[in-house]
Amino acid sequence: MGQASIKVTPPGVAADKVYGPWRDAWKAFRKNKTAMLGLCIIVFFVLIALLAPLIAPYGFKEQELVNRLKAPSAAHWFGTDDLGRDMFTRIIYGARISLWVGFFAVIGSIIAGTFLGILAGFYGKWTDMLISRLFDILLAFPSILLAIAIVAILGPSLQNALYAIAIVNIPTYGRLVRAKVLSLKSEEYITAARAIGMTNTRILLTHILPNSLTPIIVQGTLGIATAIIEAAALGFLGLGAQPPDPEWGKMLSDSRQFIQKAPWTVVFPGLSIMLTVLGFNLMGDGLRDVLDPRMKN
């Protein structure tokens, strides 16, 4: 009855607390249950990887030849492999390798892809022609096959597998950044920036790059999932990590022949790959919904 619709702000609290876009995104992200599950899985594996020497009950190279292919027990939670090494320990150390490869391969692709994408989008003309065709050509090869070919040239090792995965995925980010640059270029504030005499480099660094960041983050998160699977696949084919490195894909191929006698040697490494990849996929999907709703389809 006659109550004024004026809200009284208690003293000491700002009337309009302005949140930054990242904080908004985080609030929306927190509400997304599957995305949070993804984040939890990732945090879990990152912690395991970081704390590996503290958690692991044995050394990952430590062999107990009397305890070969032993089933899971209190002493060996995930059993032992054909050399009597503790599977639980090797899985824990494997998290380090997979996360390391996944993360750095994607960083590599992002750096190279962003650089090429900006060149193509910003300078246009023949630079764009050349770079876009290069992307087309790289995308014309099935990615795992191209990665196999690159490793075949460089020689099998974890490092080379990482390079191969990074190279193969460059066009994904390159195209993304190019498209973003093209759409931003015609925005009025860029014209304004140019009118006040900003140099190209400054426009790139202060306007274009920060605005291209969200799609890159989304794609990058999903990209880590792909990179981890690709690294494991190369490891499985004997083209990635070499013994005695406890890489999950390599562990799978080493234990294949014992699948009937000791299924645990095959079940746990694969399960770890799947869970980690699932984590990044869930989180990537969530980030996309929150940061870039237009990318949904």
Next chain:
Amino acid sequence: MNSYLLKRIMVLIPVLIGMTIIVFSIIHAIPGDPAETILGQKATEQSKQALREQLGLDKPWLQQYFNYMGDLLQGDLGTSIRTKTPIAKEIMPYLAATLELTAAAMLFATIAGVNAGILSAWRQNSWFDYTAMIIALIGVSMPIFWLGLMEQLLFSLKLHWLPSIGRMDQRNPVESITNLYVIDTIIAGQWGQLWTVIKHLILPSIALGTIPMAIIARMTRSSMLEVMNSDYIRTAKAKGMPQFLVVYKHALKNALIPVLTVVGLQTGALLGGAVLTETIFAWPGVGRYIFEAISSRDYPVIQTGILIIAFIFVVINLLVDLLYAAIDPRINYR
């Protein structure tokens, strides 16, 4: 339409040329002396020189490339170092095996994926929807080489339902005409053999088809949900059309367009994924052929194998684009 086709093919030409340059560069990118890398350190200078001549490595780079292109255009795909057989002849049975596996995998992925997607959209937020989408999420994250191993463990080694490796029972070989065993056995009227061939196909095609199935299911679901909310569907429902017809006839037609892209792109991706599946199931396909070539440093085979797969991949993508126009009259190519 014709001019569009022409334009698309014109755009393809630089891509195809670029592909040959990359594939051609594979041998040249080997650090050090390729002849020594291929033959090993113990090889005599004589044999290394002979190999250099065979591969044309003693000529200038540009001339080598034009020779290579000339050979390619004449249908000469090179000779395998390991078996000394022309690759064009040797690769055919491998290619057929991969084709059969990929087709079976894609058939499984499309039928299972599209139907799961439709049902999920139709019964949105039901337990079926949740289960299907959880399976799809796990499917997308599945390392297929591990899935293959798990299938073998369960269905071959434990339950003994299906054979774990190979295309066919070794003691009962298929008389090959097309090298596509399903077709060969049908032509010959060997129904017992056909059943054996299909049993060999089931596990590898499920392993290979799982990721595309998951992607297709998610795509179909979101595409169907969008279409189901449109006016013409409401009209169809309002005039009392049976639900089944509304979903499968009216809605599906429009919802399938984005699904088709995914099917096309995934078919290409399968060609790469086949390397892993073929390794696990000892499937004598082209992925396996290339992989064995890598282990024995048979570079001409690596080059040609990769070029052929990339070529098929490009052609499939072109076909998908053209199919759009056939399905969706709203897309008008000029």
